[in-house]
Amino acid sequence: MQDQADTEYLSVGAWTKRCYFAGRALMDATLRPYDLGSTQWYVLWHLANSGPCVQRDLGRALALERATLSGIISTLVRKGLVEQAASGEDQRQRLLTLTAAGEALWRKLPDLCFIQDVAFAGVDEAELAATIRVLRSATERLQALLQKGLSK
Secondary structure, three states: OOOHHHHHOOOHHHHHHHHHHHHHHHHHHHHHHHOOOHHHHHHHHHHHHHOOEEHHHHHHHHOOOHHHHHHHHHHHHHOOOEEEEEOOOOOOOEEEEEOHHHHHHHHHOOOOHHHHHHHOOOOOHHHHHHHHHHHHHHHHHHHHHHHHHHOO
8 A cells, every 4th residue: 555655746637547446446346246347337327317228329428439338238138137129210220228127226226426425525515516627627628639639
């Protein structure tokens, strides 16, 4: 374990990454008894909250690469939690829907809001809002630079 002096001088990016990984580890530990990983949970969350969707659109919404999403969907289909069928609009596209077993599991899963509540307990609302604005803006600028660099 690193001592406090080693972590005191980490950059904003390093602390953002550490916070993300700590939250994700807690999420994975909480979901382990349900035989789910955090990315599988995000797929189920999206389907439970937004309804059926085309796999391509889900990949965009969750910012997952096609190959990564395909593996996750295959696992969820094998577990009987998600159904994958040809889309009525485009037979090449796969429509994803929660199965009855997927809906039942979703209702049993713990509310993961406690992770954010613990992480940001005691943080002033204005500071949290400023942090979100700064990280959103930084992300947008980096994504724009990436797109500009790729289009050359």
